[in-house]
Amino acid sequence: MEVSEFTNLNYYHRDLSWLLFNRRVIHEAKDPSNPLLEKLRFLAIASSNLDEFFMVRVPSIQSLARLQPKDKDTRTGWTQEDVLLKLYEINLNNTRLQYQYFNQLIEELTKHQKFVKSINELSAEQLQEADSFFYELLLPAVTPIGLDAYHAFPKLAEKKVHIFVQVHQGNRVERAVIPLPPLFSRLHQLANEQTYLFVEQLIIRHLPEIFVGWEIDHSFCFRITYDKDLEFREDTEEKLFTQMEEYIIERSKGLPSRLEISSEWSKEVEESVLILANLLQLKVRDLYWVPGPLDLTFLFPFVDSLAPDFPGLVFPRFIGNTHKELNGAELFQAIEENDLLFHHPYDSFDIVLNFLESAAADPNTIAIKQTLYRMAPNSRVVNALKKAAAKGKQVTVLVELKARFDEENNLHWVQELEEAGCYVSYGLHQLKTHSKALLIVKKDGRQIKQYVHFGTGNYNEKTSSIYTDISLFTAKKEYVADITAFFNYLSGYRQVPNYQRIAVSPNGIQQKLLEKIEQTIVHYQQTKQGAICFKMNSLTDKVVINKLYEASQSGVPIHLIVRGACCLKPGIPNLSETIEVKSIVGRFLEHSRIYAFYTNDKEADVWISSADIMTRNMLHRIEIATPIEKGPALDHLLTILDSFRKDRKKAYYLTASGHSRRLIENNEFSAQEYFIAHSQPNSETIIPMSIKENPNLLSKIRKIWQSH
Missing domain, CATH: 3.30.1840.10 (Polyphosphate kinase middle domain)
Structure with a gap:
């Protein structure tokens, strides 16, 4: 070693x-x-x-x-x-x-x-x-x-x-x-x-x-x-x-x-x-x-x-795609037809603000429920919630008072929300509510329609312009039922819900990751196909790391994109030989959390989450992980993930000695530059691209490690 x-x-x-x-x-x-x-x-x-x-x-x-x-x-x-x-x-x-x-x-x-x-x-x-x-x-x-x-x-x-x-x-x-x-x-x-x-x-x-x-x-x-x-x-x-x-x-x-x-x-x-x-x-x-x-x-x-x-x-001024075609009622109609997935800041965070502000102004909206962790100064999110309450809508907000270094800011927003008539909850005893979820309930004649937003980042329009994050909008019944139970669990008194689709920590996300890794191991042993690709800010949870080691020992190719701290050691013979760890540092802070379990080169079970794979997130916080169903949203997300995997220009690879190295190869592809170039207004989605995977990539990487 x-x-x-x-x-x-x-x-x-x-x-x-x-x-x-x-x-x-x-x-x-x-x-x-x-x-x-x-x-x-x-x-x-x-x-x-x-x-x-x-x-x-x-x-x-x-x-x-x-x-x-x-x-x-x-x-x-x-x-x-x-x-x-x-x-x-x-x-x-x-x-x-x-x-x-x-x-x-x-x-x-x-x-x-x-x-x-x-x-x-x-x-x-x-x-x-x-x-x-x-x-x-x-x-x-x-x-x-x-x-x-x-x-x-x-x-x-x-x-x-x-x-x-x-x-x-x-x-x-x-x-x-x-x-x-x-x-x-x-x-x-x-x-x-x-x-x-x-x-x-x-x-x-x-x-x-x-x-x-x-x-x-x-x-x-x-x-x-x-x-x-x-x-x-x-x-x-x-x-x-x-x-x-x-x-x-x-x-x-x-x-x-x-x-x-x-x-x-x-x-x-x-x-x-x-x-x-x-x-x-x-x-x-x-x-x-x-x-x-x-x-x-x-x-x-x-x-x-x-x-x-x-x-x-300085960097050229950049404004993400505002998706003006999805304005107000058109956005909600589009969500009813298909799940929508957006990649911020390449897709402007205005799409999320539009979702909330339109609901606040719509007389058919009867309830809004939202989690808040960190908010911008002069927050449009808070202003929209206050306006909704002023119009007689039931607004329930879970504000995390224990958000480190934002405690004073959040105390201020709590006072404003309560004075405006919002119902404010602080979550559960001894647990931080770090999840990012928003539920809109509307009345349509005698019907009730519900729409959900799940995110990997905060409802903060200031940081959303410099942090990369994923947003999912859905109106599917299982997701709506899950998030309704989630809010009722946090704001009232009930047993831990038995969620149909989402996974919720404490415990739930860790268990789900372990389960999916095990399924990938079994599938790979039977078919010699499959892979794991995770993107996150930090990887420190020893339980999940040990399971990834187990997967590597079974031969599963594992690609980890970890921006910050990583406790896993790649490239150890008979332990982590098939694991590649890289970090991308660029103009935008890589903040999205994506967990993908591939069954073959084109199909994967992919989740987005508010949680990094850290013990605190797995066991001591309220977090949400959300699966992306087959369709345009999943295709979009896989293209995003493939772009990160292809990035060599801004990527550092973690060696078995603990140092980070640039790859010695002529590859000038930067995922962030690609997303900027393909996020012009009126573009419907990020254009899919063909990425040729090199089967000998890991062996090449090991040779480079050894040369250093």
Whole structure:
């Protein structure tokens, strides 16, 4: 077996695997097919990703390392301290790569007469202008905070840049921190509109004017990330809304999980860093020396400010097919005739909004039921539900209050929905409702007609423009009956439904996947035909992974498209030889979940789902998986899946050592580029294409793995 730095057993560690996903995001800053400003945006995305990683995932490992220092992880055989050290090493390499690309891109930006300069690179005239800005605007807003017995150690703002300063006066040595004034941009644009300067550099230049009468020993910039994954314990005796308000306050008291430092190394600076780390109760493996400006998320507004003047340096504006022919009543009539399947954002999310808004306005609509997990600011979805309630329709909404980092936003929407007359439920005790479902009930004379939407992504029109997801509309009786029972189960009191078509977690989706994998194994053993193809964000559930290993040992070809963390190890002799794992990172965030079980080259049992194959989704969340029946919708979905399988241009393949590699072959097909090109208005469906499968593909891939 090939030795891996990510595991010594048959599973990769989830969090180390995720760090490799973030490295793939960083690598997009080097991809020549991406425009310059988009490359910078990918670096900002990687920084934002990593912030959340240190707010959620790393603190849990740190807690286990403190509480159970000798216990070993069941998947890798490592202690939690071992994991933290390996995480540190991998992330340090990621950071170095990220800043290498950052410096190269900032240099490339000078070709377009935009200059991000250090304080030492400014001309005398520019320096004079910058100094005037400091004295007139910055200095009044700067507040140094002493670190001594007469000043309580402050609760330093999370993810904000601070300046640490050591000063002395005779033999007296003191230390202080300066938070960057929050209402100022990190990059100050000089009057010529071509040159930008980091605000922290300007403040450091003027430290003597801030600490008048003291000598400046040294200074450096730092930034702290805090634990934001405080365990939420529900109390069935207290209203969940009130508990969540209290939880949000308690979460702000989380311990530090990471300290980032931007400074040239010196013994004196290192001593001050260790003093600061001790005050924050952090270990050396929690300290990251960053070779450049802290917090590259400042690139988000910077790129947005430049984009209007440099349209050629960003992705061309893209608007998905709005399907204007399916407007209002025409959409509902089309759903009655056939299941409809759409691929967002290539098919605009307006089709879903149109479905809901038309129902809200239709006097024949008598009820609307919907799950909500994350919503956009100024949400059209919420506005439609409020309008429907105002018109006397019965509107029932299951809002997940425990959606991480959206708790405050969802509390706000709950208040608005309830004030508008909607019935709001929070789901089931100790389970997050992560499913995406919408039911419309209409009266047609003496008949009742019902229409269902199932999705793989949130009802969020903002993220729907950059996340790829699948929507299914159906009016079939079995689906309608299932989703009616589903909503009644969550909003009222009844036994777990016996669903006819859909699978629902906890337990149901995992059991369904195991059942379908077993059926594929039996079919393959009898016919030597069949395959499995899964597309998801993460694959970490050990039970399903073991079943996939079993399928591989039976010879079943398995194609896994996993954007993020993957604990399964491909290419292990006598265990996973027939498994191929790849990740696609591109302009849009691959978010759809598709699970396909092929009986031959052209036929498959395919499901879409709100759930990734993660233990939390399988056992601790309310999720839905929906089968797609034979017909145009299934044909469309298989074409989509085949396009992802064909993608080599934006794909990374996971090796048995745990690294991701590009294939060495001349194949410039990108699924995302293909979908963009074939999503022009008035196109009815994505044009089917012929994809020739190479029977020796897996053996070729193994040779490439071995060559690395």
